Amino acid sequence: MRENYSPIARIRVAAVSLAVLCAAGGVLTGCGDAGATITRLTVGSPGPEPYTLMSGTDATKVTARPRAGGTRDGDTPGLYGGTRRAASCDQRRLIAFLQANPAKAKAWAGVQGIPVSDIARYVSRLTPVLLRTDTLVTNHGWRDGAATSGPAVLQAGMGVLINGYGVPTVKCNCGNPLTQPEKKIKAGGASYRGRSWPGFQKGKVTKIRPRDSREGTIETFVLVDPGATMGFERPRATAGALDGPPTELPPEETAESPSDSPAPIDSGSSSPGTDVPSDEPSPSPSPSATEPTETGVPTDEPSPGASDDPNHGGTAPAASEPTSDPGSPGPISMAPTEESGASPDW
Template identity: 35%
Template sequence: MPGTPTGPPSVPPGGAGPGGPEKGPGPEPGGPWWRSVPRIAAIAITVAAAVVLIVVFTRPGGGGTASAGEIVRDPVNSAGEHPFTPPSTDKAPSEDPPAPPARNLSGSEAGVYGGTQQTASCNVEKQIGYLAADPAKNSAFASVLGIGPAQVPGYLRGLTPLRLNYDTRVTNHGYENGGPTTYQSVLQAGTAVLVDNHGVPRVRCACGNPLKPPVEQGNVRLTGPTWSGFQPTKIVQVQPSVTVINVFIVYDPYRDDWFARKHGDQYGRHDKKVPPPPVTRPPSSPSPNTSSPSPGETSQSPCPPQPPGSPCPPSSPSSPETPSSGSTTPESSSASSSSASTSTSASTSTSASTSTSASALTLAPESSVSSS
C-alpha cells in the first residue's frame, strides 16, 4: 500500500495551482530598484494633487476657510461666492456708514440695529423653506449654530429681523462641497440680519449664511470689494447682552425716527414709535474756555447713540442720563456704561487711511488692520 504524500502537490513549471490565478511576469524579489520608480511617481502625484485641493478650498472669500489674518468685506446686497441659500430679503440702498459711538457695542443698546417700522428686513418663512428643501444644507446650517436639523425652523422663528446700523465684524459661513466653510468678514451697514435674544446677528439674509461672533485675529488684512465711506476705524463688534432682550430700540433711517420692536416679531406687526433715547453726558467743565481741544487732546466722551450720519448734539450742563436700551431687563444701563468705558473718539479717527497703526485700529481683540 503506497504511503501518504508528505509534501504539497507538484505544480507544473510556469503554471498555477488548483483554483489559483496564473502568475504573470513581474519583478523578482530583490530585483533592480528602477522597476519601482513608476509606483513612487504615482504616489507623489497623488500627494501633490491633495495639496492643491487644500489650497483651492481654503482661499478667503471663495467659500472656504479664510487664511489666518484675513477679513473679507461683504457689501450689503452681495450674496458672496458660496451662499447657503437664495436671498430672503429685498435689496437695500448702499449708504455711507456712520461713525459708531464705540468699537464694542452691546446688542441691547439703542441704535445698534436699524429697520423700517412695520416692515421686516428678512422673510423668515422663505428662509425656512430654502433650507427645508435641501436637507444637506439644513444639516450644515444647524451644525454651525449648534442645534439639531429638526430645530432649525423653530430657531429661525425665534430670531428678530433687523438691519445693521454700522459696518460690523462677524464670523461668516458659506456652503461648499456638502458642508459649511468659515471665514472672518465685515458686513456693510444696512445688511439685513436675523438677531438672537442677546442681540447677536445669527443669519445674513442676503445669502442665508449662519453667523457667529468674530474670532480673535493678529495682524489682519482686509480683502474683497469696498464701499463708499468704508473706514476700518468705523468697524464695530456686537457683544452679546448679559441678559435676554425683550424689546429692541431701532432707528428708522427712512423716517428719521425711532421705534420699538419686540424680540421674535417676524413681521414688525407690533412695532411702536418711541421717542429718541436719552443720551449720556459728561459733567460740564467749570472752565469758561469753549475753544477746540489743543493738539494731542481728545474728546472726553464719544458721541452717544444718534441717527446714523447725525452729529453729536451739544453738551448739556444737566446731570448725566443713561441711554435706554429698550430691554425690559436691568441689563441696559450696565451694557451702556460698559460700552462708554471702552469707546474712543470717532472724530479723531475719520481721517485715518485704510492702512494705519495698531493702536488706531484696535478692533478688540485684533491688533491691527490694513487694506488690500
C-alpha cells in the same frame, strides 16, 4: 554647572520665546490676528459662498451710527436699524428652503448648535434688523457641497437676523449662519479682500458681544429707521407687525448729516472672483415642504434641545436628519402686507 538667571533675564527669555512662537504660527491665544484675512461683504450681494439667494433684504442708504467701531453690547439702543412695521428678512422662505435641502440644513443647524428638527422654531424666534455699522462676524458659507467659514465684515445696511442676546446669527440675503468673530481677530490689524465701499475704515468696524446672560434675553430692541429720523421699539421674535410708535432717537445719536451706504467700489485689493455673486437660481420651496402658517407671535418658551448660548456656536447636539414630511415650521410673526405698506419683493 547650574546657571542662575535673574528675574529680569527670565522675563526677557520668556518674551523672546513668545514672540518667536507668535511669528511662526500666530495660533496661540493672545498672539493677536497674525495672518488674518477678512472678507468684505457688501449690501445687495450674497457673497461668494451662499446657502441660497434672497433679494430685497438690504438697505443701500442708511445714516451712519455716530459711534462706530470698538465693541458694543447687543442690547445697545440704536445699535440696529429697521423700517417700522416692515420686515427685512423672509424667515418663512428660509425655513422652507432648509427643510427642502437636508444636507445644507444639517450643516446650518450644526453652526447654530441645534438639532435639524428645531430649525423652524429657532428661526421663528429671531428678529430681523438692519446693521447700522460695518460689523465683524464669522460667516459660514456653502461651497461644492461642504460648509465653509471665515471672518467677514458686513457692510452697514445689510439685513440680518439677531438672537435674544442681540448677536447677528443669519445673513438674510443668502441665508448663511453667522457667529461671533474669533477673539484673536482684530479688525485694525488684519488684511482685507473683496470689494470695498466709500467710507470703509478699519477703525470703524464694530464687534458685537452678547448681552450679559445673567440679565436674561432681550425683550424689546430699540431700533432706528434708515434715515435716523426716529426710533421705535420692536419686540423680540417679531417682524414689524408689533412695532411700537415713533419715538425720539436714542441718546447716543447726534444730529450728524446722513451718510449713504452707496454701491461698493473696486478697491483693487480683491482677488478675482472673491465677491462675485453665485449664479445659483433663487430656490423655490419644495412642494413637499409644508407652507408655514401665520399663527401670531412666537412664544419665548425654549424648545427641547434649543441652544440658549448667547454666542450661538460651539459644540452642537447631534443633528437629526429631516424626515420626508417636515411638518409645520412653527409660528412666525411676519409683518402683514397691508400693515407694512411695502413688503420685501422676494
